[in-house]
Amino acid sequence: MKRSKGSATHRHRALPVLLLLLSAQLPRPAVAEQPPWAPGVERALDPSSRLAVGAARVALHNYNFHAASPSGLRALGQVRKATVKSIPGVGQKCYLQFTTEDYRSRENAGSCLATVLYPKKKSPPAVNIKCINTKDQKQIQEEDNRLYQKLKRQTKPITGSNIPDSFGNIEPALEPVWALAVAGSSYMMWEKSTEKVGYFMTQVKSVKQWMRKDDSLEFDYVILLHEMPTQEMISCHMRLIWLPGHPLKVKYTCDSENHRLEDGSGMESGSAAGIIREREENF
Amino acid sequence: MNMKLMIEQGQVWLYNRIVQMKHSVQIYPHPSWIICTKMWLFLGMTFSLGILIPGKLSLNLQYDGDQVLHIVPETFQQVQHLQHLCSTSMLDLWKPQLPEDIQAGEDLHIRVPAPLVQEVKDSLDQHMISYKVLIHDVQELVDESMPKQRSHRQIPEGYNYTEYHPMEEIYKWMTQIQESNSELVTQHHLGKTIENRTIYYLQISQPSNKPKKIIWMDCGIHAREWISPAFCQWFVKEILQNYKSDAMIRRFLQNLDLYILPVLNVDGYIYSWEAERLWRKNRSPYMNGTCYGTDLNRNFNSSWGSVGVSYNCTSEIFCGSGPESEPETRAVAQFIEKKKTDILCYLTIHSYGQYILTPYGSTTTPPSNNEELMHVAQKAAAALMGKHGTSYKVGSTSSILYSNSGSSRDWAHMIGIPFSYTFELRDNGTHAFTLPSDQIQPTCEETMLAVTTIIDYVDQKYFPGGAVMLTSGSLSLSLCLSVVFTWIAS
Numbered sequence: 001m002k003r004s005k006g007s008a009t010h011r012h013r014a015l016p017v018l019l020l021l022l023s024a025q026l027p028r029p030a031v032a033e034q035p036p037w038a039p040g041v042e043r044a045l046d047p048s049s050r051l052a053v054g055a056a057r058v059a060l061h062n063y064n065f066h067a068a069s070p071s072g073l074r075a076l077g078q079v080r081k082a083t084v085k086s087i088p089g090v091g092q093k094c095y096l097q098f099t100t101e102d103y104r105s106r107e108n109a110g111s112c113l114a115t116v117l118y119p120k121k122k123s124p125p126a127v128n129i130k131c132i133n134t135k136d137q138k139q140i141q142e143e144d145n146r147l148y149q150k151l152k153r154q155t156k157p158i159t160g161s162n163i164p165d166s167f168g169n170i171e172p173a174l175e176p177v178w179a180l181a182v183a184g185s186s187y188m189m190w191e192k193s194t195e196k197v198g199y200f201m202t203q204v205k206s207v208k209q210w211m212r213k214d215d216s217l218e219f220d221y222v223i224l225l226h227e228m229p230t231q232e233m234i235s236c237h238m239r240l241i242w243l244p245g246h247p248l249k250v251k252y253t254c255d256s257e258n259h260r261l262e263d264g265s266g267m268e269s270g271s272a273a274g275i276i277r278e279r280e281e282n283f
Numbered sequence: 284m285n286m287k288l289m290i291e292q293g294q295v296w297l298y299n300r301i302v303q304m305k306h307s308v309q310i311y312p313h314p315s316w317i318i319c320t321k322m323w324l325f326l327g328m329t330f331s332l333g334i335l336i337p338g339k340l341s342l343n344l345q346y347d348g349d350q351v352l353h354i355v356p357e358t359f360q361q362v363q364h365l366q367h368l369c370s371t372s373m374l375d376l377w378k379p380q381l382p383e384d385i386q387a388g389e390d391l392h393i394r395v396p397a398p399l400v401q402e403v404k405d406s407l408d409q410h411m412i413s414y415k416v417l418i419h420d421v422q423e424l425v426d427e428s429m430p431k432q433r434s435h436r437q438i439p440e441g442y443n444y445t446e447y448h449p450m451e452e453i454y455k456w457m458t459q460i461q462e463s464n465s466e467l468v469t470q471h472h473l474g475k476t477i478e479n480r481t482i483y484y485l486q487i488s489q490p491s492n493k494p495k496k497i498i499w500m501d502c503g504i505h506a507r508e509w510i511s512p513a514f515c516q517w518f519v520k521e522i523l524q525n526y527k528s529d530a531m532i533r534r535f536l537q538n539l540d541l542y543i544l545p546v547l548n549v550d551g552y553i554y555s556w557e558a559e560r561l562w563r564k565n566r567s568p569y570m571n572g573t574c575y576g577t578d579l580n581r582n583f584n585s586s587w588g589s590v591g592v593s594y595n596c597t598s599e600i601f602c603g604s605g606p607e608s609e610p611e612t613r614a615v616a617q618f619i620e621k622k623k624t625d626i627l628c629y630l631t632i633h634s635y636g637q638y639i640l641t642p643y644g645s646t647t648t649p650p651s652n653n654e655e656l657m658h659v660a661q662k663a664a665a666a667l668m669g670k671h672g673t674s675y676k677v678g679s680t681s682s683i684l685y686s687n688s689g690s691s692r693d694w695a696h697m698i699g700i701p702f703s704y705t706f707e708l709r710d711n712g713t714h715a716f717t718l719p720s721d722q723i724q725p726t727c728e729e730t731m732l733a734v735t736t737i738i739d740y741v742d743q744k745y746f747p748g749g750a751v752m753l754t755s756g757s758l759s760l761s762l763c764l765s766v767v768f769t770w771i772a773s
Contacts, residue, residue, distance in 0.1 A: 048676045048683045075713055078674060080408065099408060103713055107415060111408055134413035166560045167447060168719030200712040202561065224561065226715055229591060229685035231578070231599035233561050 042095070045082035052082035054198045055094040055125075059114035061190035061199075062127035064103075068248040070179030071143035072135070073103035080111070091119040092195060100131065103182065110134040124191040144244045147176040151217055157209040158219075164203065177207055177219065184240040185223050187250045192225075200226045202233065216243040225254070346421035348397030348669025351377065353417040354407070356387050361412050365391060368406065372399060392417060397669050419672040444517050445723045447509050450480075450553045453545055456516065457483055464523050466490065474614025477567045478550045482614055487522055487541040496745060497622060498738055499700075500630040501544035501615065504579050504691065506551030506562045507716040508634040510708050510726055515545040515632065517727035518734065531735060535742035539627070548579055548611060561716060565611055567603070569596040577603035580633075581687060582612045585694035586645035591687030602689050612691075619695065627741050628702040629695035630734065635715050636684070636707035637675045639664050639733065642696040644680035645688035650696055653679075659740050660704060663733035670729040673709065680705065702741055706730065 045052045056079050064073050077099030085093045094116045100109045110132035117126040151158065163178045164170045170178050181204045189199040205222040212218050221238040236254035356362045362385050368374060369382040375394035376382065385391055395403045407414050442456055461470045467489065473482040488495065502515035522541065526532045546552050550566040564576030574596035581592045587606035588594070595601060607613050619626060639660045642650045650656060657677065664675040676683055680690070684707075696703035709718055709726045718726065 046678075046682070048678050050683055050685065053676075053683070075711060080405075106710075106713075108413070110413055111411075132411065132413065134415065162560075164714060164717045164719070166556075166717060168714050168717040168722070200715055202715045203717065229600075229687070230593075231563060233599075 039086045039088040042083045042085045045084050045094070047079040047082050047098075049082070051084065051195060052079045052094065052096065054193070054195065055082070055116040055118075056096050056098045056114070057198055058116050058125050058190060058193045059096060059098075059112065059127050059129045060100065061186040061193065062125075063112070063114075063129050063131060064183055064186035065190060065248060065250075068183060068242065068246065069140055069144050069244075070147055070176055070183055072140040073179060073182055074100040074109050074131070075103045075106070077101045077108065077111075087117075089120070091117055093117045102135070103179075108134055118195045125193060127190070141244070147179070148217065148242075148244045151176055152215075154209075157211055159206075159208050160204065161206045162203065163207070174207075178204055180217075180219065180240060180242055181207065181221055181223060181238075183242075183248055184221070184238055184250045184252075185225065185236075187248070188223070188236055188238065188252050188254065189225060192254070197230070198228045199234075200228070202226045205235065212241075216241050216246075218242075346394075348400070349394055349421040350397075350400050350416055350672065351392055351394050351418035351421060352403070352407075353415045354391040354393070354412060355389070356385065356391060356412065358387060361410060362387050364406075364410050364412065368403065369393065372403070374399070374403070394418075394421060400668075416672060420670060423670075442520075444513070444520055444727070446720045447513060447723070448516070449556050450546065450549060453512065453516070454483070457485060457545065460485065460519060460523070467523065467526070468519075473544065473618055475610055476548075476550045477565055477610050480549045480553075482544070482547065482549055482611065484542055484544040485519060487519070487536070487543065489526075489536040489540075491537065493537070495538060495540045495625075497540050497542055497626045498628045498630070498741065499542045499544075499619065499626055499695075500632065500734070501547050501691070502632045503544075503546035503552055504548050504631060505633060506548050506555040506564070507560065508632075508708075509555070509716070510634045510718045510723065511632040512546045512552065513723050514708065514727050514730055515543050517723075518731060519543055519545075521731055531739050535738055538742055538746040539738065541738075544615070547615065551576070563599050564601065565609055567609055569601075569604075577601055577609050579609060579611055580631075580691055581689040582607065582609050583616060583689050583691050583694035585643075585690060585697050586688040589688040590645055591685055592689060600687070606689065615691065616694070619700075620698065623698050623700060626695075626700050627745060628704075628737065629692065629700045630704050630706065630737070631692050631695075632706045632708065632730075634708040634718065635710055635712065637673065637709060637711050638684060638705070638707040639675055639677045640680045640684060640692070640705040640707065641677070642679060642703055643693045644684070644686060644690050645693050647679070647681045649679065652701055656702065656704075659702065659737055662740065663736040666736045667729045667733040670732055671725050673725075673729055675733075702737065704737065706733070 047053075053076070056076050060074055060076055067073075079096060079098040081095075081097040083095045085095070087093055096114045096116065097111065098114070099111045101107060102109045112129055112131035114127060114129035119126065158174075158177060160171070160174045160177060163174055163181075182201055185201040189201065192199060201223060203224045205224055207222075208220045210218040210220060218239070218241045221240065223236045223238055225234045225236060226232075227234050234254050236252050239251040241249040354365065356365055366382040366385050369376050369385070373396055375396075376392075377394055378390060378392040379385060404414070442459070448456070457470050461468045467487055469486045469488070470483050471486055473484050475481060484501075500515065500518070503512040505511070522532060522536075526536055548565050551562055551564060554566055555562045562576070564578050566575055567577050568575055569577075576596070578592075578598075578600045581587075581600055581602035584606035588602050591600065592602040593600050603609055603612075607616055619629070641653065641656045641660055660677045664677050668674055680687065680692075690705070692703050692705045708730060709722060714722075
């Protein structure tokens with residue numbers, strides 16, 4: 001228990017004291033995000049504020065991309081603690097502690113500590129993240145290998161569309177392909193996120209496999225990303241190469257959307273069409 | 284859950300009073316006062332518990348929301364902490380039998396009573412002890428093993444509430460629901476959509492000569508959020524199936540009429556079935572038919588057009604050509620405006636994200652009854668979580684989601700409807716708008732608990748008295764006494 005129950009040892013008083021201690025956890029007053037504070041000062045954030053939650057999601061996009069593991073994808077659980085610091089001339093840095101869930105099963109997957117720096121100039125947020133694993137890492141690797149073998153065994157190029165379908169269904173055979181899409185999309189979503197704009201991968205509009213002579217698996221995707229708060233569906237073309245135990249290779253372009261929010265906040269458009277972002281040199 | 288939060292409120296009030304008292308009197312309480320108060324407090328505690336506990340037990344929900352956690356402690360420190368936890372809290376150790384037998388590397392299964400679930404999980408997180416939820420709701424398993432009773436079958440036979448239905452089927456369902464429950468349900472015409480389709484709502488009203496107040500709930504304002512109309516249908520079904528047997532529903536139907544709008548944005552919903560699954564807006568043509576759709580939830584007359592919108596029809600958050608420019612918006616607004624003095628609660632159901640949102644989106648200035656709104660929303664979220672462990676965030680739209688003007692919920696509160704909430708249902712992004720149908724039932728079950736918590740609170744607030752003798756006066760008295768006793772005794 002968070003608060004020690006030093007004096008409460010008598011059994012017949014256990015219940016009322018327990019209730020008192022439960023009741024002693026008064027709701028904490030919300031910490032409002034105040035206008036510019038002294039630079040360099042770390043101030044507390046309401047863990048449910050959009051800055052904190054958004055930053056936690058960005059950190060997880062980064063984690064999911066670097067983990068390069070379709071079986072080890074994580075979704076945000078709850079933000080437990082969050083602080084933010086304004087670094088003059090550089091940007092805003094968030095310090096976060098949050099729990100995570102398995103992306104599919106919503107089972108508790110362990111907590112993470114992360115820092116997310118949103119730079120003043122237009123560039124991807126800088127993320128540092130460390131997570132505890134509740135699942136056995138070996139088990140995850142074995143699942144990844146199993147997925148890999150299943151896909152490698154296909155003699156014909158894998159294709160698919162609308163994953164999940166309108167009813168939320170994902171064909172079991174295409175689940176690994178969808179999970180890879182989530183991992184790859186995490187790269188796009190991480191790069192495109194800002195303090196004000198966040199993303200969720202909504203659907204694989206289409207997928208086509210490119211057969212390779214080496215051991216890697218290569219897929220061509222059209223992905224729909226749900227952009228908040230604009231509510232737009234951004235269509236992105238993504239090329240992904242995967243080999244278990246190796247970093248994911250992702251190239252992408254997203255359709256240009258140029259909707260301004262009518263509050264002067266100036267929404268940035270998605271990556272302009274025509275620019276290809278590469279993750280690895282020898283693609 | 285209710286108990287904890289009620290005591291919480293009582294304690295805040297009492298603490299403030301005691302501080303006030305101490306500051307004004309400037310001396311410490313006389314010893315004899317302490318003894319007398321202890322006695323009163325003990326009586327008060329027993330009294331208040333006596334009121335609160337039998338009520339809970341009589342509903343036969345002893346394990347509702349209780350969870351069983353599976354833990355494998357890794358270090359000796361973790362073992363010690365777990366032993367401490369089991370010995371000092373009301374945790375039910377299933378495996379091993381005794382705290383002394385807890386060992387590193389060995390399976391641990393503990394049943395955690397619902398009110399302690401979050402605290403225990405927090406404690407485990409703090410001590411870096413990982414856990415898995417083995418059983419999300421012990422009562423559920425208990426219920427499943429009980430023989431099922433014949434439920435009150437007044438719902439259309441064969442209508443499957445655990446799958447998504449196209450608009451044609453929902454129209455048919457509304458007609459059937461009224462036909463087979465005509466003593467309680469009437470179907471009404473609210474207005475027409477831009478493509479000239481009819482918008483219907485259902486009124487659930489227990490016949491009586493008492494004047495009633497109104498609870499309004501609308502679903503499907505955004506076309507792609509299919510789980511929302513699914514919930515409205517589920518809600519109606521649940522009320523009709525249980526209004527005779529469920530004490531809480533019976534009680535509030537004596538005082539409240541329920542107005543349920545299963546699909547507000549009919550054109551958009553149909554479009555999302557036939558053309559574009561992820562369509563959001565209505566189907567209003569703009570720019571000579573080169574661009575379609577206004578975001579109905581930016582179109583209401585609440586700081587319309589000021590923040591979080593676009594004036595461009597191509598945007599998903601296009602607010603329309605003016606406040607209430609859309610016939611769907613007008614249909615809802617005109618009706619609610621007419622009935623506003625009788626409407627106590629406005630609920631609007633969306634997806635996804637798992638939020639219960641309070642006013643406002645258009646400003647960070649809190650509404651006048653913010654504290655109460657938050658308190659009730661937190662109660663609702665707690666009730667929801669008890670069902671399947673789903674966690675919802677609670678807060679104002681502008682602080683935890685985004686700024687937006689012209690929302691129906693903001694408008695409802697601004698014209699004076701005190702309890703106005705937006706629900707964003709499952710999930711948290713994994714399936715987003717395309718929630719698989721196997722999640723319809725659990726989503727609806729848990730949301731049902733949240734919504735009935737709110738309705739029940741509103742009912743008790745505006746129609747106090749009734750079966751359980753919990754007048755606000757006697758309750759706060761017994762809470763005060765019990766809290767003061769415990770405070771002095773510890």
